[in-house]
Amino acid sequence: MAQTSRGRSQDRKKVAGGQDYEVQYEQKKTGASSKEIKKAIQSEGNSREKVEKKLGKK
Numbered sequence: 001m002a003q004t005s006r007g008r009s010q011d012r013k014k015v016a017g018g019q020d021y022e023v024q025y026e027q028k029k030t031g032a033s034s035k036e037i038k039k040a041i042q043s044e045g046n047s048r049e050k051v052e053k054k055l056g057k058k
Contacts (some may be wrong), residue, residue, distance in 0.1 A: 015048050017041040030055040
């Protein structure tokens with residue numbers, strides 16, 4: 001079954017801390033270490049907006 005555009009959009013709004021490429025993307029975007037990113041995900045949840053806000057991005 002193909003993923004809908006809505007599903008992809010919702011997926012982009014989340015950070016998968018267990019996926020190295022997702023963590024690397026956030027490292028590049030925010031300049032934070034992977035440990036800081038994983039800690040932010042743990043405290044804020046996996047919402048990309050909240051994680052980036054916690055890390056000082058946006």
